[in-house]
Amino acid sequence: MKPKKRILLLGPAHPYRGGIADTQNEFAKSLQENGHKVILFTFKFQYPKFLFPGKTQLTNNPAPLELNIKRKIHSSNPFNWAETAKAINQIKPDVVFFRYWTPFLALCWQGIAKRLLSKIKLIALVDNWLPHERKPWDNLLNNYFGREMDGFATLSSHVGEEVSAAGFNKPVWFGFHPIANNPLPIISKEEARNRLGWPQEKKIVLFFGLIRKYKGLDLLIEAFSKPVLKDKNILLAIVGESYENLDVYTNLISKLELNKKTLTDFNFADMEKARNVICAADVVAQTYRAASQSGVTPLAYRYQTPILVSDIPGLKAPILADDSGSVSSKNPEDIALKIIALFETDQLNHHTNQIKKALPKYRWDNFSENLMTFIETL
DSSP states (O other), rough: OOOOOOEEEEEEOOOSSSHHHHHHHHHHHHHHHOOOEEEEEEEEOOOGGGOOOOOOSBSSSSOOOOOOOOEEEETTOOOHHHHHHHHHHHHHOOOEEESSOOOGGGGHHHHTTSSTTTTSSSEESSSSSSSSSSSSSSHHHHHHHHOOOEEEEEESSHHHHHHHHTTOOOOOOOOOOOOOOOOOOOOOOOHHHHHOOOOOOSSSEEEOOOOOOOGGGGHHHHHHHHHHHOOOSEEEEEEEEEESSSHHHHHHHTTTTTTTGGEEEEEEEOOOHHHHHHOOOOOOEEEEOOSSSOHHHHHHTTOOOEEEESHHHHHHHHHHHHEEEEOOOOOHHHHHHHHHHHHSSSSSHHHHHHHHHHGGGGGGHHHHHHHHHHTTTT
């Protein structure tokens, strides 16, 4: 039997909201279930307000009682980085995971990592390596952070390839984005639509999640204006908080005369709302302009809803491997045609059945066990 480890996770966790915080909590639970002792250090200050376009960074949900979460980290205070490193060294973990999804955190993580005891293994758990919205200094900050790590783990092969190409000459584990173990259970489409007040007789394509320019919501809206799709009995549902000027999207909907073809809820979706809207939808559409991977995909898998994605390596890889949906170019006309094709054949039932077959390989216990085996080799 492999010896169990003392593990410390750095990154957003409760009371922070959002997909990365949720998966950090899930990761900790899966490590504990495998017998490891886990502590999470989360932020007491994450983003300054001018860098965070959302309404709030925090959730009102109760803390997961089974997790040991401490609010320790100030992302912008070098004195705090030294204090945090001292606290970590007192715990003497075997492994520290640095959750990394933005170069904004590079200086903070580097400031902590360089002060840790040499016997502690430092692992970057990377959601995104190259940001979707690039800045000239991104590579510099990535390199500044990456030099301190002993190894890297990723949540998609595409991100793994990006990290490998960065030239650190350090081991990279090519992982996958696991599916939550204990989310709210699946409900029927009929029940979900009743809860939401959505029409039962319509077919519905869902755009779900935070709205940012790189996610290509405008492409999806424009697709619904194309004659091949506009006259069909298909609605577009948009559910998620906007990090952009909402007028860009509401004006586009009005300009294209799609008000009667759209259902909108521009508020952050907690887990219950996420379950309801994904169960209510026939298709989840991710018509992104850029992506390395997406937390929306495992949610769609969990609730067994087929997916339409853009022809982007990080997005389409699981869809093609699992036959769980369709792939479109980043062109509104092609998006419209792919949506029609999904509805006018038996493809939706086929893709739903393929998702059910694929679910076991995305379990958190597989992710954690394989990752810890990789760390044993370092």
